[in-house]
Amino acid sequence: MPKEPSVMSSPIKSVSKALKIIDLLADNKRDMTLGEIAKEMKIAKSTAYGLLATLRDFNYIEQSPFDGKYRLGIRLFEVGNIVANTWDVRQVAAPYIQSLVDDLEETVHLVILDKGEVLYIDKRESKQSFRIVSQVGNRLPAHCTGVGKALLANLPASELKRIIATKGLNRYTENTITDMKTLEEELKKIRLQGYSIDNEEIMDGLRCVAVPIRDYSGRVCSAISISGPTARMVGERFNTVIEHIIKTGLDISGSLGFRPIVGRDVHGGA
Amino acid sequence: MPKEPSVMSSPIKSVSKALKIIDLLADNKRDMTLGEIAKEMKIAKSTAYGLLATLRDFNYIEQSPFDGKYRLGIRLFEVGNIVANTWDVRQVAAPYIQSLVDDLEETVHLVILDKGEVLYIDKRESKQSFRIVSQVGNRLPAHCTGVGKALLANLPASELKRIIATKGLNRYTENTITDMKTLEEELKKIRLQGYSIDNEEIMDGLRCVAVPIRDYSGRVCSAISISGPTARMVGERFNTVIEHIIKTGLDISGSLGFRPIVGRDVHGGA
DNA sequence: AAACGGCGTTCGACATTACCGAATGAGGTC
DNA sequence: GACCTCATTCGGTAATGTCGAACGCCGTTT
Structure with missing residues (x-):
């Protein structure tokens, strides 16, 4: 049985940021550029890039081949249906x-x-x-x-x-x-x-x-x-x-x- | 326009691990204990704990109040529907x-x-x-x-x-x-x-x-x-x-x- | 046509931080 | 009551995530 998780053990920051990016794209419901994402998240572009690249590798995020903008990926749909x-x-x-x-x-x-x-x-x-x-x-x-x-x-x-x-x-x-x-x-x-x-x-x-x-x-x-x-x-x-x-x-x-x-x-x- | 992402820029490992945990729970389609997850992922229990705590904070993972086991969270369903x-x-x-x-x-x-x-x-x-x-x-x-x-x-x-x-x-x-x-x-x-x-x-x-x-x-x-x-x-x-x-x-x-x-x-x- | 601004992407260096192993305490089972 | 296994906590250390700067590319402006 789980204890009451004291207050906050140690939220892993990079994971938090990655999930926040997903939330951001989910809230805005539109494709966003890397710059926009970095600005909204208040992190360096290169940092956002690394996070997005990782999310993309897992198909949680996809990138338009035309304008390079980022959007939510198909894997989220798949996992959502499993739930x-x-x-x-x-x-x-x-x-x-x-x-x-x-x-x-x-x-x-x-x-x-x-x-x-x-x-x-x-x-x-x-x-x-x-x-x-x-x-x-x-x-x-x-x-x-x-x-x-x-x-x-x-x-x-x-x-x-x-x-x-x-x-x-x-x-x-x-x-x-x-x-x-x-x-x-x-x-x-x-x-x-x-x-x-x-x-x-x-x-x-x-x-x-x-x-x-x-x-x-x-x-x-x-x-x-x-x-x-x-x-x-x-x-x-x-x-x-x-x-x-x-x-x-x-x-x-x-x-x-x-x-x-x-x-x-x-x-x-x- | 996006270049061909060379080969592998720099996948952020902790984010990769977090997403792999989601994949793991999605594949197994059942609740898992912290120990099981750590073993399958080949990481220390405490590491898995940190990742799970972070995922839980974002409702990507939820924990049974009865036996403490972990399962996919409701937020995945929400985001999946947005997609x-x-x-x-x-x-x-x-x-x-x-x-x-x-x-x-x-x-x-x-x-x-x-x-x-x-x-x-x-x-x-x-x-x-x-x-x-x-x-x-x-x-x-x-x-x-x-x-x-x-x-x-x-x-x-x-x-x-x-x-x-x-x-x-x-x-x-x-x-x-x-x-x-x-x-x-x-x-x-x-x-x-x-x-x-x-x-x-x-x-x-x-x-x-x-x-x-x-x-x-x-x-x-x-x-x-x-x-x-x-x-x-x-x-x-x-x-x-x-x-x-x-x-x-x-x-x-x-x-x-x-x-x-x-x-x-x-x-x-x- | 040349200069500009904005895009996604790459790189290197620093210091933050994610990781592990050991320890804790609670819940069960023999 | 001893012995599991469970989730959870903690501290030290080495790994790594972060930033800023720079690159190449494109479209528009001058």
Whole structure:
């Protein structure tokens, strides 16, 4: 078992710099010249060159044969997919997500909670979808998304406090929940009804319904949501959407080995 | 413009080691202890510890809170997706691929050629699909896959020679093409008919049809294929499959801005 | 046409720092 | 309770990552 890594043993500087270069290219999302990189990193050009040459040898970075600019390499895609494929919830959920999209013609997302934020790990778009804010691999705050609230609702109170203390409750729209008391009531309601609703809390005109997914041990490991323009997420159709996603959530949890038992929460699960 | 990087400028050793650790964890596809990693890398445990601590700080590596073992981190998934989203062929092709799967109920792949191999960058499975060898992010040889041959067929002869010289023509099944002369004839035929067939050349019982995708400049940038058990890929249905994929290939190329012009190859395209 | 600026790349010298081996303490197992 | 093995820490030393300067190349400016 790992000790608490005291404070900071000895981060190897050259490795840190190399990883920072990757982060830099990932953030800017465009090709950069050696000079730009060196300047942004505040290191000598020759130093940056050595780092880039090494990263290039491993295909973590590639260089345009035309203008010599540097960009992220193909190996990152490969390794990223290896990571993605270790989450079996992704494999298991895929066909269910497809069915949801087929049935309801709205966009469906699969997410996990990582470091207090919602991380999108899969998505399937409907043909009639308008532009949605999310993309696989992206992050969004938890307190103002349907999936985020579904995940927060199943966290120990201490963990919830810690996350909100770190991340805050930023406002995105009129409807965003920005105080802790309201959020706690909302999460209680979500626990009772088993699903959560994002009513234009992160983006005007966007409504979502989300449910948590549980693994074999009963732990909430992820969540799915259906997102659509508010115009299509009302009335009888909205009820249909809610029914569908609740059923799908239970199906996926079941596929992961979750067996709901009356009173399991009393005994603490697993 | 980049010079030919002489032979080996100065690979920064600590960075190389760090990246090798990632490769190691990616290859083994399982959690590893610090000791295992140090032994495999032939470095002192304390050295491996420093490298791992640095990688962990950047979330390229994470450590199990239970047994202290190390595994690939979430940041690799994030960065990998950034890379994936820079290939616009992926975005553009997605709905067309979905339509193909809906219409034909077979598995569809999207691939690019990288370093002489076929790299799978997207896939959509049909419900009735049996176990296919591919996974997004994986590589397969070019000479024995439908997509591979479609891509090879559109390469300059020198490039083709170089690839085969490096990679060879390994046999996987009875039908695998293993000599250069036969391959060249096959590629010529593919150029003429505009599509390629993999007739159980990499896996017994698996048949594929593939077509190249061209971007706005006329360059072949990727390929798509339909794969299915030979039993379902025969007779009239097989003809339907071929018609469908040819049309889809042209549609995707068109979406990327490709405008076929009579005699464009004479004038050099663009 | 000649001078300039910016590009990626190379080189040598210095001093930082990454490396190793040994030691520690915690968790299991016999 | 002795004996593993694990992750983690520490200090000395030699290796090496870093910098600045210089090179050759290209496109634009003068």
